Amino acid sequence: MQVPTTSGTGSEAGTRALVTDPATQNKLAVQSRYMLADLAVVDPDLTLTVPPAVTAATGVDALAHCAEAYTSRKAHPLIDLYAIEGIRLVGQFLPRAVRDGGDREARAGLALASLYGGFCLGPVNTTAGHAVAYPLGTRHHIPHGLSCALIFPHVLAFNAPAALEKTQGILRALGLSASNDEVIIRDTSRDWCRAVGIDMRLSAHRVPEADLKAMATEAHAIRRLLDNNPRDLSPDQILTIYQTAY
Numbered sequence: 001m002q003v004p005t006t007s008g009t010g011s012e013a014g015t016r017a018l019v020t021d022p023a024t025q026n027k028l029a030v031q032s033r034y035m036l037a038d039l040a041v042v043d044p045d046l047t048l049t050v051p052p053a054v055t056a057a058t059g060v061d062a063l064a065h066c067a068e069a070y071t072s073r074k075a076h077p078l079i080d081l082y083a084i085e086g087i088r089l090v091g092q093f094l095p096r097a098v099r100d101g102g103d104r105e106a107r108a109g110l111a112l113a114s115l116y117g118g119f120c121l122g123p124v125n126t127t128a129g130h131a132v133a134y135p136l137g138t139r140h141h142i143p144h145g146l147s148c149a150l151i152f153p154h155v156l157a158f159n160a161p162a163a164l165e166k167t168q169g170i171l172r173a174l175g176l177s178a179s180n181d182e183v184i185i186r187d188t189s190r191d192w193c194r195a196v197g198i199d200m201r202l203s204a205h206r207v208p209e210a211d212l213k214a215m216a217t218e219a220h221a222i223r224r225l226l227d228n229n230p231r232d233l234s235p236d237q238i239l240t241i242y243q244t245a246y
């Protein structure tokens, strides 16, 4: 039985465990259908005391699961339904849950969004957003949700030329205006993350600037995720994302 106490990972619906190899600092996925929970109890009341900062970061993680699966090369029409509804729920309820943790309707919406994000992970999975976020966690111990939030607007914008209609669908589902301009997409989605209280600068989270190049090399090697990204990313393009986010 699995019982989530945050609205973020959606692991209660998943078949994967992620472990960091201490020697290589690589984040490895172990997958088996035997790891699928027999029973998951998703009770939003268990998230009522999650502090605002954790609510915000985990909420953007759920959003990233949905958005990355939605724009993946392996996207599937059935999973798209969960993905776009998960994005809409985060757009509607994350600002409310951050403002008032006791807002039970908002907490219930986010619990569903997280579960829907979990439904996206098994059959489709994440793409470049998570791959580029991983070194923030493995090398600099930034929590997973926050890492994904810091990278989310950059990959959403970068992928736009390769998945324009779906990117615009994500923006609209979040309640933002749809644009086809990469800079506008990046800035509006970053502002949205800032508005839920996340400091979106890597520098504010003590990532050393001298490490960005090594992080880009490491992220580029995560082929299990990057190979499904709608647009190819070179190590230099990943480095540019880190520099822009710095």
Ligand SMILES: [Fe+2]
Pocket: 009, 061, 062, 064, 065, 130, 144, 148
């Ligand atoms: Fe995640």
